[in-house]
Structures are given as structure tokens and as C-alpha cells.
Amino acid sequence: MLQRETLAQGEINERVLLTGELRAGVAIDLTVPKTETWELTIRWMAEDGAVVKAGDRVLEFDNSAFTTGLVQKQISVIEANSAFRTYRDISAMALSTKQHELEHHRVNLEKATLLTSVPADLLPQRTVQDRQLEKTRAELALSKAEKDFAAERQANALEAKVKQIELDKAKRAVETAEKAISELVLKAPRDGVISIGTHPWEGRRFQIGDxxxxxxxxxxxxxFTQPMEIKAELSDVDDGRVAVGQKGRCTLDAYPLEPLPCDVKELAPVARARQRQSLRRNFAVSLSIPNKDPDRMRPGMSVKVELIGKKLAGLLAPRSALMFDNGKAALRLGGGEMREVKVAGCDAQKCVIESGATVGDVVGSR
Structure with missing residues (x-):
């Protein structure tokens, strides 16, 4: 049911209310490593707020895909090593055969050379010619054997190099898989307190199985020796109402009676959807806050942020009687119809109407 209210002049202190989460200003981040499978599943992690020592295991990802592949890679190394050794032995035997043939042809040439050294006047002409022909044949055979031996040795060296490359490649694949498996277990680089991060798509803390x-x-x-910060979000309908350097009060939900001073240190230039299919867009806001009590101020605590703006005077309308959409505002009149208006600013309850309404207009609020 609508509550009717008559518009009148007044003044307000423009105020922006945000909700955020306390974060450490300085922290060591443990991130998801890059692997061949790209996506990983969280198998185990330490509880949020757990105290750890340097070297303690804090996060572990599922390595089943890597261990299964590692076995096959290790088998590939054994096979590549066996192929390399087998080829080395066979090629050595083949090269030895070629070398034996080469020595055989060298001996034949020496024999033929010795026979041709006998004076020609002591032998029949036909014998001299046969011995000279045999020497020429021996020289040709030796030349061919030398070329065959060199070609065999070169081919063996090239093939052995290929086998060695295949073996080295298989070994590197095993080393890469073992390194990937070891990187799936993250340990604390120093003493500290664990803080679980927020899923960028789901808007909740990470869980085992994600x-x-x-x-x-x-x-x-x-x-905790450094200043803390607050991560908050500003709705895109409030674009322009928050600026870097703007001061306010930040209250931890756990300690509602102890507000702390804070100020805006960063404001994202572009509004983004918090979830994949969400139509709502927000600007990321970072605020600095003094870390006056490290024992009580812990990352992850919810914080209410109240940013104080300038003082505004003019025609006041209940905020509940206004609807905002894509930077435009509409005022709900007493009869239920909507009228487009221009808003100068708001606090938690009232808004200053710059144009589109006059004193005495009756509006309906919920």
C-alpha cells in the first residue's frame, strides 16, 4: 500500500551507503598454476583463518589427470631409451661390417699393387695387362667401399641423433609432468594466517571441489603489520556519487559501535557484472582503513561503508518514491503514475529533486 507524502523544501547531507569486505592491503597471493589442462579442481585447502608456518601445505589441486599421463610418459621414456640402445647396437654392427669390407678391399688393392710391381719384361704381355686391370678394379672397389663406409657412418650418426632427440623429448615430458604435479601442492612461503579468496564468478569463497x-x-x-583495505561495489545507478579521496565512516559488522575513518583510494572507471549472466553492473571501489586492532580486524569481515558527500538543499522527496533506471529517475505520484524528474543527490531516506516536481505535489512511497 502506498503512503502519501507532500513534497516540501529542506536540506540533506548527501550520503552513499555501501557494503564491502575487509581485505589485507599487503598480502602474498597463492594462485592457480598454469598447466596443460588449463582448468584444475581444488582437492584440499586449509581452513579460513588457520594459522600456518612457512612450508606448511595450504592448498592442493587434483592431480589424477597428471599422474595417469605420467605413467604413460614414463613408459614412453623406457621405449625411447630401448629404441636408442637397440639402434646404437645394430648400427655399430652394420658399421663394423662396412669397415671389414673396406679393409678387405684395401688388402686386395695392396696385393694387386704388389703384383703390378713385377717388371713387365719378366712376364707375358697378357699377364701384365690382367694384373693392371685387376689393380684398377681393386682401386674402384676400394673407392666404393670408402664411400659406403662414410655414408653408413653419416647415416648412423644422423639416425642416432634423431633417436637421442626422441629420448630427450620423452624425458622432458616426464620432467614437465613431475614438475606440474609438484606445483599442484602450494605451501606457505612464510608464517601467517590463511584467508580464502572469493570466486570471481560465484561471489562466494572458494570451496573444495571448485x-x-x-x-x-x-x-x-x-x-597484518600493514594498513588494511575494504573492497566494495558501487551500483551503476549511483555513478558519479563517489570520487577518489572521498571520506566516510566504515563499521565492521562484528563491532557495530566502533566506526573507523576511511577514504576512497581507488574507483574502477568501468562498471562490470558481478556474475556471468547478471544484468546488474557495479563499479569496484577500494577504501583504505587504519589497522588499529590486528587481533580483531581480519580479512573477510563484512563492513558497512558510509560516505559523506556535500550538503544539498531543495525540494525533498522520499527515496522510496523514486525509481532509478539507466541514469534516469522517475517519481511515483500519489495516484500511482510515474513522472520523470531530475535528482541532485540523496541520503539514505531523502532525495533532492532538481526539476520535474514542485512544492505541494503528493507522492506515494512504499
Missing amino acids: VVQPGFIIVTLPD
């Missing part, structure tokens, strides 16, 4: 991609920050180790 499928993640390289670069996702799963776990952080905050440095």
Missing part, C-alpha cells in the same frame, strides 16, 4: 582457472587467487597470507 573448478578454477590459472590466475585465480585461492588463498592469501595477509601482512
Whole structure:
């Protein structure tokens, strides 16, 4: 049911309310490693808030795809090594055969040379010619044997090099798989407290069984000696109402009676959807906050942010009587019809109407 209210002049302090989460300003991030499979599944991780020592296991990904492949890669190494050794032995035997043939032809040439050295006047002319022909044949045979031996040795060397490359490639594949498996277990680089990261698509903390991609920050180790920060989001309908350097009050939900001063240090220039198929878009906002009590201020705590803007005066309308869409505002009148208006600013309850309404207009709010 609509509540009727008459518009009147007044003033407000423009105020923007945000909700955020406390984060460490300085922290060591443990991210998803890049692997051949790209996506990995979280098999185990330490509990949020757990105290760890340097070298303690804090995060482990499922390695079943790598261990299965590792066995096959190790078999490939054995096969490549066997092929290399077998070829080396066979090629050595073939080269030895060629060398034996070469020595045989060399001896034949020496014998033929010795026979042709006998003075021609001591032998029949036909014998001299036969011996000279035999020497020529021996020289040709030796030349061919030398070429065959050189070609065999070169071919063996090239094939052995190919086999060695195949063996080295198989060994590197095993080393890469073993390295990938070892990188699937992340350990704490120093003493600290575990803080579980937020899934960028689901808007919740990571859980065991989540499928993640390289670069996702799963776990952080905050440095509590450094100032903290707050990560919040500003709806795109409030574009322009927050600026870098704007000051406000930030209250931890766990300690509602102890607000702390904070100020905006970063504001994203582009609004983005928080989830894959969401139509709502938000600007990422980062605020700095003093770390006055490291024992109580822990990453992950919810924070209410109240940013104070300028003082505005003019025609006031209940915020619940206004609807905002794509940067435009519409005022719900007492009869239920909507009228487009221009809004100068708002606090939590009221908005200043710059144009489109006059004093005495009756509006309906819920």
C-alpha cells in the first residue's frame, strides 16, 4: 500500500551507503598454476583463518589427470631409451661390417699393387695387362667401399641423433609432468594466517571441489603489520556519487559501535557484472582503513561503508518514491503514475529533486 507524502523544501547531507569486505592491503597471493589442462579442481585447502608456518601445505589441486599421463610418459621414456640402445647396437654392427669390407678391399688393392710391381719384361704381355686391370678394379672397389663406409657412418650418426632427440623429448615430458604435479601442492612461503579468496564468478569463497582457472587467487597470507583495505561495489545507478579521496565512516559488522575513518583510494572507471549472466553492473571501489586492532580486524569481515558527500538543499522527496533506471529517475505520484524528474543527490531516506516536481505535489512511497 502506498503512503502519501507532500513534497516540501529542506536540506540533506548527501550520503552513499555501501557494503564491502575487509581485505589485507599487503598480502602474498597463492594462485592457480598454469598447466596443460588449463582448468584444475581444488582437492584440499586449509581452513579460513588457520594459522600456518612457512612450508606448511595450504592448498592442493587434483592431480589424477597428471599422474595417469605420467605413467604413460614414463613408459614412453623406457621405449625411447630401448629404441636408442637397440639402434646404437645394430648400427655399430652394420658399421663394423662396412669397415671389414673396406679393409678387405684395401688388402686386395695392396696385393694387386704388389703384383703390378713385377717388371713387365719378366712376364707375358697378357699377364701384365690382367694384373693392371685387376689393380684398377681393386682401386674402384676400394673407392666404393670408402664411400659406403662414410655414408653408413653419416647415416648412423644422423639416425642416432634423431633417436637421442626422441629420448630427450620423452624425458622432458616426464620432467614437465613431475614438475606440474609438484606445483599442484602450494605451501606457505612464510608464517601467517590463511584467508580464502572469493570466486570471481560465484561471489562466494572458494570451496573444495571448485573448478578454477590459472590466475585465480585461492588463498592469501595477509601482512597484518600493514594498513588494511575494504573492497566494495558501487551500483551503476549511483555513478558519479563517489570520487577518489572521498571520506566516510566504515563499521565492521562484528563491532557495530566502533566506526573507523576511511577514504576512497581507488574507483574502477568501468562498471562490470558481478556474475556471468547478471544484468546488474557495479563499479569496484577500494577504501583504505587504519589497522588499529590486528587481533580483531581480519580479512573477510563484512563492513558497512558510509560516505559523506556535500550538503544539498531543495525540494525533498522520499527515496522510496523514486525509481532509478539507466541514469534516469522517475517519481511515483500519489495516484500511482510515474513522472520523470531530475535528482541532485540523496541520503539514505531523502532525495533532492532538481526539476520535474514542485512544492505541494503528493507522492506515494512504499
